[in-house]
Amino acid sequence: MAYRPPARAQRRAALPACIAALLGLAAESALAGATHVVTSCGDAGPGSLRAVIADPGTLSGDTVDYSQLTCSNSVISLTTGTIAIAQDDLTISGSKSVQIIAKYNNGERPFTHDGKGSLTFSGVAIGPSATTNVGYGVFGGCVFSAGTVALYDSVVSGCSAHATYGYAMGGAIVGLRGVRLKYSQVLDSSAVTQSGNAYGGGVLTFGELRARYSTIAGNEALGSGYYGSGGGVAVSGSAILEHVTISANRAGFLGGGIAADNATAFTMTSSTVSGNEATHGLVGGVALRSVASIAIANSTVAFNRAAYGEYGAGLWISTGNLGAAVNVSAKIQSTLVSNNGAATADLDISQTTYDGKTITFDKSSQGNLFRVPGAGTLPIGTITGACPNLAPLRDNGGLTRTHAIGSRSIALDNGANPNSESQDQRGLGADSSLYPRESNGRADIGAFELNQGDTIFNAGNEGCNPLP
Numbered sequence: 001m002a003y004r005p006p007a008r009a010q011r012r013a014a015l016p017a018c019i020a021a022l023l024g025l026a027a028e029s030a031l032a033g034a035t036h037v038v039t040s041c042g043d044a045g046p047g048s049l050r051a052v053i054a055d056p057g058t059l060s061g062d063t064v065d066y067s068q069l070t071c072s073n074s075v076i077s078l079t080t081g082t083i084a085i086a087q088d089d090l091t092i093s094g095s096k097s098v099q100i101i102a103k104y105n106n107g108e109r110p111f112t113h114d115g116k117g118s119l120t121f122s123g124v125a126i127g128p129s130a131t132t133n134v135g136y137g138v139f140g141g142c143v144f145s146a147g148t149v150a151l152y153d154s155v156v157s158g159c160s161a162h163a164t165y166g167y168a169m170g171g172a173i174v175g176l177r178g179v180r181l182k183y184s185q186v187l188d189s190s191a192v193t194q195s196g197n198a199y200g201g202g203v204l205t206f207g208e209l210r211a212r213y214s215t216i217a218g219n220e221a222l223g224s225g226y227y228g229s230g231g232g233v234a235v236s237g238s239a240i241l242e243h244v245t246i247s248a249n250r251a252g253f254l255g256g257g258i259a260a261d262n263a264t265a266f267t268m269t270s271s272t273v274s275g276n277e278a279t280h281g282l283v284g285g286v287a288l289r290s291v292a293s294i295a296i297a298n299s300t301v302a303f304n305r306a307a308y309g310e311y312g313a314g315l316w317i318s319t320g321n322l323g324a325a326v327n328v329s330a331k332i333q334s335t336l337v338s339n340n341g342a343a344t345a346d347l348d349i350s351q352t353t354y355d356g357k358t359i360t361f362d363k364s365s366q367g368n369l370f371r372v373p374g375a376g377t378l379p380i381g382t383i384t385g386a387c388p389n390l391a392p393l394r395d396n397g398g399l400t401r402t403h404a405i406g407s408r409s410i411a412l413d414n415g416a417n418p419n420s421e422s423q424d425q426r427g428l429g430a431d432s433s434l435y436p437r438e439s440n441g442r443a444d445i446g447a448f449e450l451n452q453g454d455t456i457f458n459a460g461n462e463g464c465n466p467l468p
Contacts, residue, residue, distance in 0.1 A: 033061035041071035041098075043079050049100075050083050053090070060117065063091040067123060069098055076100045082108040088117035088147070096125040096155060102142075107132035107162075113145035116177070120150040127172070127189070128158030137166035137196070139204075140174035141189055148207065149175035151184035151214075158188050165195035169234075170204035171219055178207035178237070181214040181244075183399065188218040191228070198223035199259075200234035201249060207237040211244045213399050213428065220250040226280035228252030229287070230259035241268040243425050245400040246276065247393060253281030256304060260286075262324055265293040270425040270437075272402055272447045273301045273314075274393045282311040285340060290320030294330040297418050298425075298437070300403050300446040301337045301348075302390055303462070312350035312374055314340030319357035331362035332379055334415035336446035338371040338388050339464055346465050350374030367416035369445045371464065386410040387464035388446070397435060398426025402448045406461045415445035424449040 036058050039047035052064050066076070074097055081104065090113070094100075102110045109131040113119040121143075131141045141159030143149055151173075159172040172189035173179055186202040202219035203209065221228035231249035233239075239260055246257040256276035260266045266288055278284045284304030288294060294317065306313040314337045319325045337348040349370045351359050365379030373384055388411045391404040402425050405411045422432035425447040437443055439451045 035063045038066035060087040060089045065093045067095045078102045082112045085113040088115035091120040093122045094124040099125040102129035111143045116147045118148040119145045121154045122152045124154040126156045130160040132162045138163040140170045143173045145175045148178035150180040153183045155185045161191045163193040168193035168198045171201045173203045175205045179205045181211040183213050185215045191221045193223050195224045198228040201231045203233045209235045209239040212242045215245045217247045222252045226252035229254045231256040233258040235260050236262050238265045241271045244271040247274045249276045255287035256284040260288050262290045266291045267295045269297045271299045274303050276304045278306040280307045283316040285314040287316050289318040290324045292326045296335050297333040299335045302339045304340045306342045309342035309344045315349040318352040321354035325355040325357040327357050328359040332365050333418040334367040336369045346372045348372045351376035389461040391461045411445035413442045415443040417443040
């Protein structure tokens with residue numbers, strides 16, 4: 001079933017200037033160059049999106065704006081190949097009521113950016129599109145950039161990067177130097193190869209991934225022999241996730257939700273990784289291999305599944321091997337890892353070391369619940385063996401889905417607020433009374449804070465499998 005974002009996210013329209021200023025977009029726009037208006041819904045010809053981008057007068061740093069278009073069937077249908085973008089920096093601003101779709105006989109993606117700067121989309125809906133290659137390998141089902149891809153208040157969905165052999169990377173988006181998401185969704189896309197490895201069903205970058213207030217859901221990375229890594233996201237630079245939900249993604253082998261491999265750092269704050277799957281492999285949720293610095297705070301990793309139970313189905317931390325092993329410094333605070341497992345048994349978190357390297361938890365790590373941990377040391381005071389009684393993933397307010405906790409949950413008031421946040425995952429910062437991070441003078445464990453004025457009974461919440 002295709003993922004559908006919370007109602008609040010579905011209703012979200014293009015941001016007016018006053019709200020854009022509040023979200024920090026106005027400052028970015030102020031640095032932009034000239035604005036060029038698209039006047040035609042056609043695939044080509046005067047005033048079309050393709051023609052305006054290709055116009056010699058459209059320079060690096062400019063904006064191409066189609067937000068005022070009213071198109072038949074509410075689509076801009078691309079039928080003559082990819083839109084090639086040569087500018088180093090370009091912003092495409094539109095309306096999500098007009099969807100950019102691709103219908104090619106040769107299976108080209110909608111946008112190919114050869115510049116080394118940023119290709120930015122604001123208020124844009126892209127997809128469906130299928131990028132295919134009957135030869136060796138394919139990058140990016142809907143958007144490819146040699147630089148950085150940035151989405152603001154945008155949706156990329158229904159994209160496919162499909163190779164007959166060799167790699168398939170970035171089912172929806174590839175940004176070689178980086179990917180930035182803010183108030184956006186990457187949905188229902190796939191990286192698939194019939195003979196080779198697949199990486200990043202939704203997003204792939206070799207640079208920095210920075211995602212805030214966004215959802216990555218319903219994507220898959222499937223290779224031959226079922227090998228695939230990073231069903232939602234694959235990153236090998238660094239990752240910063242804040243107020244993000246990664247859910248219902250699939251990878252053939254490793255990191256159904258997100259895989260960070262040979263990355264310099266991984267940071268996740270007030271985020272949820274839920275219901276992801278390694279269909280024929282080992283880690284359904286978060287796979288962190290050869291990542292030297294890890295910081296996770298006030299997050300929930302739950303209900304992720306793996307085919308085999310050797311590694312933590314929810315969270316796996318590894319020093320790496322084959323010459324890439326590193327010493328890992330991990331800081332995990334007020335984070336809930338529970339209800340993850342394989343067909344044989346639950347295993348929520350595990351650690352693997354190679355070549356004499358170590359995994360060390362920072363002394364400030366505190367207030368965690370790891371229901372079924374594997375071998376290895378744990379942060380001081382970690383709660384184990386207790387069931388948190390989580391509610392199903394759903395719209396509990398805010399822009400992203402979360403798991404509520406019951407009023408009798410062990411997670412209640414046993415967490416911390418190490419980053420001094422005013423709100424939990426749902427909050428936007430404008431009104432701290434809506435979703436306070438500390439509702440009773442102390443934070444709950446996980447991404448969701450139960451407001452002490454509410455009553456959420458454990459009845460109807462998800463239990464846990466019996467411990468062996």
